[in-house]
Amino acid sequence: MAWVTYREGAAYGEEISFHELAARFGTPTYIYSAQQVQESLGLLGRAFADLPVQVFYAVKANANGALLRLLRRAGIGAEVVSGGELVRARKAGFPPHQIVFTGVGKTSQEIGLALEQGIRALIVESLPELGEVARVARNRGVQAPVGLRVNPALDPNTHPHLATGKGGSKFGLELSQVEQALAYIRSDSSVSLVGFHLHLGSQIEQVALYRVAWELLLDLWQLAQRRELNPQFLDLGGGFAVPYLAGSPFPLEELAALLRGRVPEGCVVLVEPGRFIVAEAGVLLTRVLYVKEVHGRTLVVVDAGMNDFLRPALYGARHPIWPVKRRPGSPRRVDLVGPVCENADLLAQEVELPPLVSGDLLVVGKAGAYGFAMSSQYNSRPRPAEVLLLEGEAYLVRERETVTDLWHKEEVPPCLAG
Ligand code: LLP
DSSP: OTTEEEETTEEEETTEEHHHHHHHHOSSEEEEEHHHHHHHHHHHHHHTTTTTEEEEEEGGGOOOHHHHHHHHHTTOEEEESSHHHHHHHHHTTOOGGGEEEOOTTOOHHHHHHHHHHTOSEEEEOSHHHHHHHHHHHHHHTOOEEEEEEBOOOOOOSSOGGGOTTSTTSSSSBOGGGHHHHHHHHHHOTTEEEEEEEOOOOSSBOOHHHHHHHHHHHHHHHHHHHHTTOOOOEEEOOOOBOOOSSSSOOOOHHHHHHHHTTOSOTTOEEEEOOSHHHHGGGEEEEEEEEEEEEETTEEEEEESOOTTTOOHHHHHOOOOOEEESBOOSSOOEEEEEEOSSSSTTOEEEEEEEEOOOOTTOEEEEOSOSSSSGGGOOOTTTOOOOEEEEEETTEEEEEEOOOOGGGGGTTOOOOGGGOO
16 A cells, blocks of 8 residues: 555655545545556556456445546446446446446346446346346347356355355355256347356455366356357456455466466456455545543544444454554554444454544555445444545545435425424
């Protein structure tokens, strides 16, 4: 995260001091660095430069419209998981042929929208869904481009919530169901097979797992050829890990090496990283409200809670915490807690921080992925603002919600009004 630096004991994002950002935009606020996004994209571009690999950004990681436009300009595609994400991606300028639509529960309306837009592929996750895609396509008089998602039943060494490619998870077709899906596709001209897809899960550190997954996809490719079907792509999903506290970056070169010389003629390889592109490009800026001592613990109460940033509460995720101003004095071991009425409302546990007083600012690092995207209004807390640092300027790219936004769309029956 080279974009966060210290100068004379104070933290800066790109060239702008976090003190200034807090004064301008308030707290809590997500701050994103366009420079860091470009850097991560550069790593992907260089690693796969000599290969027929196309990057499809997983929009769920961060769907902010300004970020999406930045990514679109870099020429990458989008992986979407709802009609909402599809519309957002289109609005940000992603062309239809650079969009794939995954997800176990697409509604008929969402399928219809995808067909209307003419996207690259509907990634189908079950036999009943395949039937529904065919039905919607038939009614519209079009042929639906279908990618089959398989559940590779591989166990990644990651948090159970993130192990989406593990056997027994709700995602994808069982391998034993693929033959049936292919037979259906051959029998119904409303659908055509354009590819195969899998996603191992998130925060995957070992390339060895992608090697096994790639073998599996190659087998499926050959199976399709034997069944006289001609897919165009194999999609390895996302999941490239980010070193949140320590460790080395995901070895993209090793992944590229395992593909080199092993991509079938006429096949494009899709990858769908989300976190890898945006996690390190975002921080959550928050202010200390109180420092209190309870039962031998020092609690730093900040103005960002689990409604603003859910990862620590939901996954026990550990993110770096940086004080915006480094006060002299010996560091103390503290817990960072938010204002939400839940024991789980912890942003960080047992972190060593220099002395802090009310009003100090802290930065929760590497929070650009699944940060704002998973925020809510729980405890009737308006969601935070989002700011993009771009070419030396700080742009407000999403206003902080106000209290009146909390009841936007609520209706009161006339007899209860007044
Ligand atoms: N493709 C598919 C089909 C996915 O389901 C996902 C993530 C991705 C790509 C992108 O995965 P990534 O490269 O970002 O790991 N909220 C969790 C992460 C859930 C990810 C779900 N699917 C977190 O905060 O860690």
